Amino acid sequence: MIRRRNDRGSVLVWGIVIFSVLTVIISVVLTMAYSAYHRSVDHNNKQQAYFTARSVVSTLASEIKNGTVTGAAMLNQLSQTGDKVELQNVYFSPEEENTGTVTAYLEIMDTDKLKIFATVTVSGQSKTVSVVLSNNDPNSFPFSLYFPGLYISYSVTTVSGEYQINNDISNDIYALDSSSVIFLNDADYDGNIYAIAHSVISISNGSKFSGIIYAEPNASFVILKKLHNYFLGTVYVPDGGVIKVNDIDYTITKGPNNTVNISPSEMDPNFACRIKIYSQSHSSVSWGYAKYE
Amino acid sequence: MNKHNIRAIKTNNIGGYTLTEALVGGVLIAICALILVSGFLTAYSFLAKSTLLKDKGMLASSVIEGATNTELETNSISDVNLYFTIGEAQYASAGSFFIVYDPGLNVRFTEFISNLHE
Numbered sequence: 001m002i003r004r005r006n007d008r009g010s011v012l013v014w015g016i017v018i019f020s021v022l023t024v025i026i027s028v029v030l031t032m033a034y035s036a037y038h039r040s041v042d043h044n045n046k047q048q049a050y051f052t053a054r055s056v057v058s059t060l061a062s063e064i065k066n067g068t069v070t071g072a073a074m075l076n077q078l079s080q081t082g083d084k085v086e087l088q089n090v091y092f093s094p095e096e097e098n099t100g101t102v103t104a105y106l107e108i109m110d111t112d113k114l115k116i117f118a119t120v121t122v123s124g125q126s127k128t129v130s131v132v133l134s135n136n137d138p139n140s141f142p143f144s145l146y147f148p149g150l151y152i153s154y155s156v157t158t159v160s161g162e163y164q165i166n167n168d169i170s171n172d173i174y175a176l177d178s179s180s181v182i183f184l185n186d187a188d189y190d191g192n193i194y195a196i197a198h199s200v201i202s203i204s205n206g207s208k209f210s211g212i213i214y215a216e217p218n219a220s221f222v223i224l225k226k227l228h229n230y231f232l233g234t235v236y237v238p239d240g241g242v243i244k245v246n247d248i249d250y251t252i253t254k255g256p257n258n259t260v261n262i263s264p265s266e267m268d269p270n271f272a273c274r275i276k277i278y279s280q281s282h283s284s285v286s287w288g289y290a291k292y293e
Numbered sequence: 294m295n296k297h298n299i300r301a302i303k304t305n306n307i308g309g310y311t312l313t314e315a316l317v318g319g320v321l322i323a324i325c326a327l328i329l330v331s332g333f334l335t336a337y338s339f340l341a342k343s344t345l346l347k348d349k350g351m352l353a354s355s356v357i358e359g360a361t362n363t364e365l366e367t368n369s370i371s372d373v374n375l376y377f378t379i380g381e382a383q384y385a386s387a388g389s390f391f392i393v394y395d396p397g398l399n400v401r402f403t404e405f406i407s408n409l410h411e
Contacts, residue, residue, distance in 0.1 A: 018325055019321065048401075055404050055407075059409075087378065
């Protein structure tokens, strides 16, 4: 008996094999090509998202740097480090196709740093742009978290021990923790005093004053006898701050119609009427320097 | 010779295959070739368009950044506002759109330019 190899139908098998291999090859090539095409489309969408985000950030920065009403409205929402305000319903009108959907917010990073973020999504592609605005005055530094927008010149006299103010003194004073600033009887001072917590300011009865004292909470005042009639300067305290006057703690809060509540109420009335609540915000700062990220 | 072998010899024999087998094989090869060619052409078309989109996108970006290019069209739309809301209050910032686009391709970049100086 002769054994023969049965080849009948093998063309069909070969055809199926070749067809399958080709299908796989074509699928791979097409997938790769389509993926490359999609990457280009996505890249352009991402680029548009970047342009829109940059536009939004740049516009908001301009509003703030130019001190406009809109800029002030944003800054008024921010009072201390970490405060964040989210802008809602951000859109352009008239609309332009493909500008994407925008979310934006502002955050106080530090007393002298404000960050603006904008994230834009265009056809599923997102991009975030941020800018840090900072006070561009290289000759000053922020005083305190309790006094947003208040900057001290580097030329200030920094006091760490005891410092006496007499008739000749007119320079600004930066009183550090545990330091002591003494108004002598002959003082006629019209400068600014920046009093850090636990600094002590002693006022003699003959001393005249027409400047400003910015007092952090826990700063202390010692009034020797009584204030001179020409002790007419202002003492700024943050809302809710506690200052010590002649060893008594007084809580200073904002009352209705810009009045000042002092609790307890026994404070020397001549000194009490000199106290005001510090109400400036970051809007008073010149946000001149912008750094895009 | 048995009965089966006699039948095989009787039909037209092309290189050892029957006519039917040759026809089916030929058609299959033609279909495969067609799929192969059209697949590669489509892939090439995607790749070509991808490169074009990328190149034009880069050109358009450079025009947004201030470069000049004659291949692309530009357009400006004034009196545009950027609106946003803080709490209940709505604010607006005025400016204009600067648009760079390629008329033949789906490449179009838009930038909003504030009226305020930065």
